[in-house]
Amino acid sequence: MNRLLLFVLSIFWCMAGISANHPSSLLPLPQKYQFNGKKSSGELTVEEKYVSQIEGAKFQEEAYHLLITKKGILLEATTPKGMYWGRQTLEQLKTTKNKKIYLPQCEITDWPAFRIRGFMHDVGRSFIPVEELKREISLLSRYKINVFHWHLTENQAWRLECKKYPQLNAPENMEREKGKYYTLEEARQLVEFCKQHQVLLIPEIDMPGHSAAFERTFKTDMQSEKGTQILKDIIDEVCATFDVPYLHIGTDEVQFTNPDFVPMMVKYIRDKGKKVISYNPGWNYKPGEIDMTQLWSYRGKAQKGIPAIDCRYHYANHFDTYADLVAMFNSRIYNQPEGSDDLAGCIVAFWNDRYIDNTPQLLAENNFYPYMLTLAERAWRGGGNCYFDGKGTLLWEDEPEQLAAFKEFEDRLLWQKNTWLKEVPFPYVRQTQSEWQITDAFPNGGDLNKVFPPEEKEDSVYQYEGKTYKTRKIIGNGIYLRHVWGTLVPGFYANPQENHTAYATRWIYSPKERKAKLALEFQNYSRSESDLAPRQGTWDYKCSRAWLNGQEIMPPVWKNTNAERSNEITLKNENYMSRPAIDITLKKGWNKLMLKLPVGKFSSKETRLVKWMFTAALVDE
Known part of the structure; x- marks a missing residue:
């Protein structure tokens, strides 16, 4: 914004359900805010002005101050970014009733704890149309998400148009969604669209790994002399196309055969005026040799003098809908309360090794909007x-x-x-009312169908083979007994063991007999796994079962029936x-939902990541 904006709104004031203690429409909550509860009405001037500094704010570039009184609205910021975020807050405070706009009288001083708050789409594996990307960027910018990381190249396909080497985009050189790619003009337009929404676009050209599409096209490795020259020609086009400060170069999950490759490419890109981001683990950098690192897997480590983005436990393709959202909400970023010169922030990454050919399904499978609002x-x-x-991965x-x-x-x-998000996939429903009693795990000796005392009589304490088995309460729609990442992330059991069986019971009250909808699963199939669907008539390969008021709940008919694992089967x-x-039908009064949760080995030929967990949610509760 290049000039001061003055405009007039007819605003009728009321608290509209917003109180000093519970500003229900704001996400994320501002750092400092006060609502005074007074009401007035009339035509009010909204004044926007730039100031040199917002008192108390750490990251001044994105800070804003918003004052709403009966006389008018004052929005102050140090930069256009801060002004944009202030306008998003103002929009969230509005409610409309009888064709009138309502706002609370309040004062807000706001700034971010971390300067990078973003999301990554792996469009190399799962192509997402430009218009869909624009919708996500527009919607998420309302919640002050300010980075879109565009992972454009993968083994499956090279998704960015190349004018000099058009064969790179030829269908025969793609393995998935053949012929789909983004033109350079579309890329330029998306950069401008991001700028309009104060979102930084970070394009990624993965090198030298994840480059099978490159190798299929040119019959050479990126680290070879021929491959390096071709890559430099491509980088010339990329740098000319993307009017952005950063270019991400990957460098993860690859064996380096040319020790000069990474330093050479970093220098080549920097000489073109771009800063460079690289994965950690990846190439080993010293301060000054790279501009930023993106930490992935538990092995990622921030280094003093190199700004870092924490993605170590933020791969949503492995997440389950409920428990991991709790974990993200409770979790500090890189275990720090706020950002610093060396800790830039966080990006939630949506990888899809497993083929999903339907964008709305892809967003729902990955719980996209609930996760992004939690990260925001x-x-x-x-x-x-x-x-x-820590213990915050579940609701205790x-x-x-x-x-x-x-x-x-x-x-x-x-x-x-x-x-605001009624028109997008949003599979999350309330879970803080879901109380479960879960037993200590009974040893099943590898017999997953073995029957234990909870199937015969409900109690809080069970005796079995001379030992006492108790129950504990846990809250939520999705519970990990053992996390998908094993003991790296805590689940319900402190020391989960193979060949055990647990039972979970929830009592549901209904004031009358009624029909209801139950979302139920015992194995969430990660978007990065080629796992087989269950056998017909079973919920999973663990022999999990469910009963409502003593009547067994049977699984659906599985659409996939292939006998061999493949990432290319959607x-x-x-x-x-x-x-x-x-x-399901809930009777009047109390209803007993009981789940049997056996587990054998923690890995199997049918599902590589055996998840000892369950999801059970009344979607209309």
Whole structure:
């Protein structure tokens, strides 16, 4: 914005359900805010002006100050970025009733805890149309998400047009969604679209790994003399196309055969005026040799003097809908309460090794909008209760402050779902009312069908083969007994063991007999796995079962019936997000939902990542 904007709104004032303690429409919450509850009405001037500094703000570039009184609205910021974020907050505060606009009288001083708050799409594996990307960027910028990481090249396909080497985009050189790519003009337009929404676009050209599409086309490795020259020609086009400060070069999951390759490419890109981002683990850099690193896997380490983006536990393709959202909300970014010169922020990455050919399904499978709003909250507000290796990965009854904080956030999350995000996939439903009693695990000796005392009589304490087995309460729609990443991320059991069986019971009250919808699953199929669908008539390969008031709940008919694992067989109805919820009947009064949760080995030939977990959610509760 190049000039001061003055405009007049007819605004009728009321609190519109927003109070000083519960500003339900705001996500993320501002750093400092006060609502005074007064009401007035009339035509009010909104004045926007730039100031040299916002008092108390750490990252001045994105800070803003918003004052709403009965006399008018004052929005102050140090830069256009801050002004844009202030306008998003102002929009979120509006409610409309009887064709009148309502706002609360308030004062907000706001700034981000972390300067990078973003999302990554792997369009090399799963092509996403430009118009869809624009919609996501536009919607997420309302929540102060400010980075879109565009992973453009992969083994499956090279998705960015190349004028000098058009054969790179030829269908015969792609393995998936053949012939689909983005033109250079579309890339330029998307850069401009991002700038209009104060979002930084970071393009990624992965090198020298994840480059099978390059090798199929040119019959050479990127690290060869021929490959390096071709890559430089491509980089020339990329740098000329993308009017952005950064270019991401990957460098992960590859064996380096040319020790000069990475330093040479970093220098070549820097000489063109771009800063360079690289994965860690990847190439080993010293301060000054790279401009930023993106940490992936538990092995990623921030280095003093090199700004880092924390993605170590933020690969949403392995996430399950409910428990991991709790973990993200509770988790500090890189276990720090706020950003610094060396800690830039966080990006949630959406990888899809498994083929998904339907964009709305892809967004639902990955729980895209709920995760991104959760990241928006944590990265803007900072703080958190623990890291992903702490107790905050689940909602425990004996952590009342943690539970209360999540309940308050969940209210705001669902307000956004029902108000601004009604037209997008948003599979999350409330889970803080779901209370489960889960038993200690019984040893099954490898017999997954073995029957234990909870199937015969419900109690809080069980005796079995001379040992005592107790129950504990846990809250949520999705519970990890053992996390997909094993003991790196805690689950319900502190020391989960193979060949055991657990039982989970939830009592559901209904004031009358009624039909209801139940989302139920026992194995979430990661978007990065070629796992087989269950055998017909079974829920999974663990012999999991479910009963409502003593009547067994049977699984759906599985659409995939292949006997060999393949990433190129699209996910269909394996995960509950991609199939209709189960029709159940709740009787008047209390209803007992009991789940049997056996596990054998923690890896198998059918599912590489055996998830000892369950999801059970009344979607109309």
